Structures are given as C-alpha cells and as structure tokens.
Amino acid sequence: MQAYSPALPIGTQRHYKSSFDALATIWRTEGIRGYVRGMDAAILRTAMGSSVQLPTYNWTKNQLVGRGILPGDSVWTFLASSSVSGICVCLVMQPADTALTRMYNQPTTKLPDGRIVGALYKSPIDCLWKTVQTEGILGWYKGSLAHFLRITPHTIVTLTMNDVIRNIYKNLAWGPSMGDLTLHGSSLSPDSLKEVDQFDGQEMSAAEKARLERIVWRKLDRWVLPIATIFYLLSFLDRSNIANARVAGMQTSLKMSNYQYSIALTMTYVPYIVAEFPSNLLLKASIILRLNLSRLMITPKQYVGPRWMLPTMVTIWGLVATMQANSAAPGVVKTYSGLLACRFFLGLMEGGLFPGLVLYLSFFYPRERLQIRVATFFASASLSGAFSGLLAAAITNINGKGGRPGWAWIFILEGIFTFLFGLICFFILPNSAATATFFSTKERDYVLARLKEDGAISSDDKSDSFSWIEVFRCFKSLHVLMLAPVLFVLGVTLYGLAYFEPTIVAGLGYTGNKAQLMSAPPFVVAFVVSMITAVIADRYNCRGFMIIFFMFCNVIGFAMFYASKSNHIRYGSLFLTITGCYCSAPPAITWVTNNSAPHVRRATSVAIAFILTNAGGILSTWLMGSLSPAPNYTKATITNLIMSIAACVLACVNLAYLWRQNRLKAERRQLMTQADEPEGMGDESAWFVYKL
Template sequence: MGDLTLHGSVSPDSLKEVDQFDGQEMSAAEKARLEQIVWRKLDRWVLPIATIFYLLSFLDRSNIANARVAGMQTSLKMSNYQYSIALTMTYVPYIAAEFPSNLLLKYVGPRWMLPTMVTIWGLVATMQGVVKTYSGLLACRFFLGLMEGGLFPGLVLYLSFFYPRERLQIRVATFFASASLSGAFSGLLAAAITNIDGKGGRPGWAWIFILEGIFTFLFGFTCFFILPNSPATATFFSTKERHYVLARLKEDGAVSSDDKSDNFSWIEVLRCFKSLHVLMLTPVLFVLGVTLYGLAYFEPTIVAGLGYTGNKAQLMSAPPFVVAFVVSMITAVIADRYNCRGFMIIFFTFCNVVGFAMFYAAKSNHVRYGSLFLTITGCYCSAPPAITWVTNNSAPHVRRATSVAIAFIMTNAGGILATWLMGSLSPAPNYTKATLTNLIMSIASCVLACVNLAYLWRQNRLKAERRQLMTQADEPEGMGDESAWFVYKL
C-alpha cells in the first residue's frame, strides 16, 4: 500500500489538481462526469467486498448465539458461566490483533492481508461444527478472534484510502450495517439449517457452523483475485479516473505526495493518546461495544425468554436487525450530506436510553420485544458515525491507523464486559443488572458525545482564527489533524 500516503494538511497545489490533468484545465461538465463515474466504480468494486467481509465476520462470530438456542450448550454440557468464557475467549486475541494488524495493513497490502484473514477464519469457523468437547470449542474461538481481530479496523482504514472524508460514513455504514443484516440473516439461516439436524451424524447446531464457515472460506479465497490494493493500482479505473481520485483525496487531505508523513513513528502513536477528541470518544465506543455485542450474542436468548421457542425464537430475532439496517443506511446518507456525525451519535444513544428504560420498566413481553427495536437500532446506527468521526478527524496515516485501532480496542473491550454482563452476572429473562448498567452507560455516552461535539466546534473556530494570522508555509511540518488547515468534521 506504499503508493498512498495520508496526512491532514492540504497543499495549495493540490487544490488545483482536481481541475486539471497534464496542465490542461478540465471543464465543469467533465469534472461532474468524473465525479459520478469514479465513486460509482468504487461502490461496485470495493464496497461490496468490504460489506460481505464484515457480514461474514459478524455472522461467524455471533452465530454461536443461534447455535446455543439450537442445542449447542446442552450437547457440549456447558454451563452459562462456560458460555461466557467461550465468548470472552474470542475477544482476548481479537483485541490483541487490532493494533499491529492496522499498522501492517499498508505495508503488507490489503489485497493480501484482508483475504488471508477471511480465508483462515473461515476454516476455523467450520471447525466449530466438528468439535465434541468444550475445550475444543474454546480453541476454535481463540483462533477465530485472532484472525478476525484486524478486519473491522482494517476495512475502515482501507476505505479511507479510497474515499474523501465527506463520502466515508455512508460507505462505513454500508458495510457496518451488514452486521445488523447478519443479525437478521443469521436467525433466518439458522432456522433453515437446523432442519437438517442429524444429517451426516451432526446435530443442527453443528451444521450452522459448518455451512456458514465453508462459504466464508470460499469467498475469502476468491477475493485474492478481485480485491483492489489502492486507487493507484485499481485496474477498473482509466488513467484519467485514477488521477482524478488521487487528486480528490489529496484535496481532502487524505493523500499526500510526501512519503515522510507516512513513515511509522512512535511519536505519532503517542499523539493519539493525547488527542482529546479521540479520548472523549473511547468511553462512547466502549459503551457501544457493550450494547452492540451484548445484543448480538444474547438477543436470540432474550427473545426466547419473552415466550418464543425453537425456530420461532430464531425468526422473531430477525425484525429488529432489519429495522436497524434500514435506519442505518438512511441516517448515514444524512450524516455524510450534512456532516453531522456528532448529532447522529447523540440521537441514537438517546434511543438506547429510551429502549433500555422500556425493557427495565415494562412488565409486558410485547413492550419488551418492542424495546429491542430501539436498543438494537440505537447501537447499530450510532457505531458507524462514531467510527467515522474518529477516522475523519485523525491524520496522518500512522495517527489515523492508531486512532482507529484504539476505537476498536475499546469497542471490543466492551464486548468482553457484555459477555459477562448479560451472561452469568445478570440472569435471564429480566437481565436487571445488565439493563440498568446499559441504561446508565448510554446516558453517559450521550453526554460525552455532546461534549466532544462542542470541543471540535471550538477547535475549528480557533483554527479559523489562526488561518487569518498566518500562511500554511509558516506552519511547522507534521501537524496532521492539529494543522490550522485541517478542519474537523462535526
């Protein structure tokens, strides 16, 4: 990925490159035509692969919840405590892999690194269907987490190599919304697969792992041949289209011709831990991890506790995820068009507050089932703007890669808490402690999102004042997102 370099400042010359090629001015009509063509091509060639990658990732990680409802826990003689251990076992290597894999992505190249991860975890996911002991399941969950850990932050970073900042959230939301789609798809697919219970001497829950894992392996292997490495090497672009994309990214501050700004530096890594806008979002992302993964792993069990059993529980677990998918796509378009990441996070964390309050206070199972539409939509729709917010406002490349990795480490640390909070620490069907904890944390994350929004707005105002007092040449090199010419997205 060495042909792309990322930083936060915009060279004055780069602003001219969008309007001309080979020294010739480009007409407004030609510019408008290219603007339509290039993003449409990327949406056809890059975005679907990223979306399917993440859908398979979430499906292969969370289908253990469907397998549990289908009889896995009884078959392997697991207690609720052991089930929580199995979920936690996934997240320890998952978190450990995120930071190094994000830094390696550029140097290994996404064309090789991303399909390799998908192919290997597809094999591991398949092996879950042949285990006969609890210890065998634990071993599979460990290697599943190790291989999947770098995917989500890697995909966010990968897409930031192709799309300008104002076009990024709808793309992140598209592949992240596949997580909510996988929640719906997983329930429907599990209901169908369990009908082949006993085939080949395997129970229905085992076939959930086997069939879904084999598909992941085959898709990952195919992507070695079709995944583009970067805009500069994408074969589906003409020369003019390739130059236009690179010029647009340079104008946006995503791409630079200065290789020095992209060299690995521990100083840039440390600067991430001093960036207030990153630090204020880490608790928000932690809470999102608790709610999102808690509902992903336990929603079928929650639905079963509301009076639905067997295949009906699998089918009734799907509608809240379908609604979350649709709402996520609609609001991502709005967030990109009006640059309102912070407002989206505030709105959807408030939806979480209302949903958890309903589940806690209601006695009716119908009302509690209805609350799932608010909580699942709230957490699945607030995650894309939160992740995009971190990505948009971090530069140069090493700082951006580190910030994205920190974001996902916090999210998945929340996933570890979720496996215990909604597992052995808060028994079904009321999940009283878990619901109260999620309610309090959702209120806190809503407040922090408001504070971060106010902070970024103030920083942009201060940067505007600095730009009036100096030229870009007066500013020290390597400022990244601290540059007066780097405008934070709100």
C-alpha cells in the same frame, strides 16, 4: 378487496360493492381499528419488497453500463435492469404476500373489549411459521405465478418510466451536455466542482470534473464496497452465530453452563483485541524479507497490503469456523475445551478485519463520502443478525444429516462459504486507488488528487510512513480520547445484543425456530435506518448529532425493557436498542477516522477505537451472561442505561470541543499562510477542518 378470496367460509365473506362501500362498512362494523387491522403484514410485505427493488435495479444497471453491454441512457438498459429487479422483488416479497393474503382472508373473532382479531394467525410471523409447519417452505410460494404477473410488470413500468422522465427533465433543465451531472448517491453541489480545479498541470472544466465525480465513486462502490460489506457480514455472522447454535441445542450438547458460555465468548475477544493494533499498522507496513526461490532477499519496498492481508484473514477464520462443529463423526470440537480453542483462533483472525476495513476504505474515499460507505458495510452486521436467525431456522431442519446435530451445520455451512469467498478475493481485491486496475489513468489521477485535497491521504509517501511519534501523538488527541469511552459503551450494548438477542427473544415466550425467526425483525429495521441516517450524516456532516440521537434511542429502549413486564413492550424495546447501537457505531467510527491524520495517526486512532469497542464486548459477555440472569437482565439493563446516558453526554462534549477547535483554526488561518506552518501537523494543522 384486492386480497379478497371468494373461497372464504360461509358467513365470513365480505361482499363489498366498491372501495367506498368497503370503507363505510369497515367503519360501521369495526371502527377505526378496522382500517389498520393487518397493517403489520402490509408493512412486512412492503419493507421486504422495497428493500431489494432499488438496490437490485441500480446494481444491474451499473453492471450493464460498467461492462459496456448497454449505454447508460438507453431505454433497453432501464427495461433490462427493471426486469431483474421485478424478479428479485417477486422472490423476496412472495412469503410476505402469502402471509398478508392469508391474514386478510382468515375468519375473525370479536374479543370482550371490542377488538376484532384473526382466528387462525396472531401475526405475519405466526402465519409464516404455521405455513412452514403444515405445508413446508414451498407453502410460502403458493400463487407465485399470479404474483409474478402482477408485481413484475408494475416494477418494470415504474422504474423504467422514472428514469425516462428524469432524463427528459435533466435535458430540458440543463441541456444535453449537462443532463447527467448527478453524482452517485447524492446531488452535485458547486463545492464539489471546485475542490480539484486541475492536476498534471491541466485545467479541468466543471463538466469534466462532474463526469469524473460520477464515474470514479460509482466504480469504487461497484468494485470495493461490496467486498468490504460481505467481509464484515461474514465476520459478524461467523462470530455471533454461536448465539443461534446455543438456542438450537449446542449448550446442552457440550454440557455448558451459563458461566462457561460467557468464558467461550470472552475467549474470542481477548485475541481479537490483541490483533487490532498490529494488523492496522501492517495493512500498510513494509515487508522486510521475501523468499525468492533459492535465496532470501531484502525488499524494503514490498508491502503486506490489504490485497493479501484481508483475504488471508477471511480464508483462515472460515476454516476455523467450520471446526466448531461437533458430532459423532470426526471433528475438532467434541468437548468444551475444543470450542474454546476454536473461539480463540477465530478472534485472532477476525481481530484486524473491522479496523482494517475502515482504514482500507479511507484509502479510496474522501472524508465527506466515507460514512455512507462505512455504514454500508457496518449495516451488514445488523443484516447478519437478521440472516443469522433466518438461516439458523432453515439449517437446523437438517438436524442429524451426516451424523451431525442441526446446530453443528450452522457452523459448517456458514464457515465453508466464508472460506471460499476469501479465496476468490485474493484475485479481485485492489490494494489502493493508486493500483486499482478498473480505473483509467485519468480517473486514477483524479481520485488521488481528490484524496490529497481532502487530506484523506498525504501529498507524499514520507508523511504516510510509519513513525512512533505519530502513534504517541494519537494518544494526546482529545477528540480520540473522548470518543474512546463512547465506543466502549457501544461495544457493550452492540455485542451484548448480538450475542444474547436470540436468548432474550426466547425468554419473551418464543421457543425453538420461532425464537430464531422473531430475532430477525429488529435487525432488519436497524439496517434500513442505518443506511438512511448515513446518507443524512454524509450530506450534512453531522456525525456527532447522529450519535447523540441514537444514544438517546438506546436510553429509551433500555428504560422500556427495565420498567415494563409486558413481553410485547420488551420485544418492542429491542427495536430501539438494536437500532440505537447499530446506528451509532458508523458515525462514531467515521468521526474518529475523519478527524485523524496522517495515515499512522489515523491507523492508531481506528485501532484504539476498536480495542475499546471490543473491550466493551468482553464486558457484555459477562454482563448479559452469568452476572445478570435471564429473562429480566436487571443488572445489565441498568448498566446499559447508565452508560448510554454517559456516552450521550460525552458525544455532546466532543462536538462542542471540535466546534471550538475549528473556530480557533479559522482565527489562525487569518494570521498566517499554509507555507508558514510547520510540516507534519496532520489533523492539528490550521487547514485541517474537523468534521462535526
């Protein structure tokens, strides 16, 4: 009734008298199916709106409070933040709202099997696509004013009253001094109040610790996490947009065979793997030499540091990414060999980013808070998979501009943005918690004390200094060796789907820009599920169980793709496989990071994890390329199915092994004190409890 239009053609109007009359009429004329007809459009609309509503509200509120513009408990803060959120919701939701309204108001036809379907549009995506074709992109935003006047006040009232009621409840339940003792992203637990009782020789009250807990992680989430997230989003976007360029005509322009396309993808991974281990060690390694105007000086206490290393990698690969463009105008890639050169240097510059970001975040967050942060920036990979298709669909419309084909503009525009963002980060990226300028002295001391208490960093610099002994000890850690094959499997499935999902979708009957658009929904679902499960895994310390569950989703998805010949079922299986691999990777990487100490051993473990992951990426470029032809990908599907089962079993074995090790460590703690234990034990210490 809400979406009803009186302008419907004669004979198709629905003159419902009330909601109850509408329900009864639909039941009589269409049956139970009538109640869920158009549900896909409603789901799309709600998902798009909900995905931005709370994030934009919380981000705006954090900015207003963090910059001292408004107090945190002010109604004006809530009103301003919810107003920004309402505008963002309106912008994002409007296309889906247009599709929903048009689908609900389209004339219907009754099929021989009794089903009633729309006469104009098959699905919300089909509706959006036909709207663009006939009315242009602005057709999505028809009726925006009415939508704005409806959705924005609703968002403002809902979010403002929610915070007002929460404040009233907390003041009644805890009293005015304890009313705001809720941690950012989770409820305050008694255990978190006891972890750090004092530092600098001064006792801390529970209220003071709770206040610091709330402030310091929120500051890190505001200053560090967004940069890491955008870094990885750009990394995945610039590495995998070759799949969208392929669908847009790159393979034809460069006269490439499927075999040559696989070679081009492999060319990215070889330097990528080589760069991972040394870059992880350099992230906290000493620089021996420095040029000081007129002479060369030895300064052993200078560090490469993430502040210089990470933005440098981002800036350089942004330049390389733009060079992949081919046109009649001057450019680097005019031939297949030019593309290979660009892919080589792209992999060389991107290789150290993912392991470097995981290691970098471990400099700031305790172990129990790490997975949600790793999942946040890793989920940007699934988001980039969605954005890549949508961006490619939009960018290819400028085909021929400047004498360049549409697929070349994909590389140019996305590469330029990466380059500019890398330059900005030289000025805003902190090296570590100890040097973060946005912390006060007390906040900085508290974070460092929490990290040392948790074992995320060592209590002295000597333990964190480089040692080849610690590198070799990592290769004897059974939990690292057991997870290495799991990460290899994740590399095969994740990168295979990242590079070939648009091609798989095109093989299911979708062509051109529609294939680009239809490649987005599975990645959007993977992003949402990844964030939800990361919160659960951090709250309940259940990394292993998450890996097992999502690898099982992989098994079901690949089995569906192999067993069915229906394009609809095969497309549905992509939601399981993409969600499975994109949601398994964050807990797997975090599991390795959480259970490795000290720093050098952790850096080595993370490097091993990513070397194996990207080695799986090499296999995926061939397995889903020339070795397993489209559209059935039979060999690739069977291989991925078997490897997913094996990874699930290995995750179970590793979980059992860590559980037993924790029991043995508990027995050792009963027989000795920490002072009796030799120094430098790292994660082998009886006082280092493995995360399960």
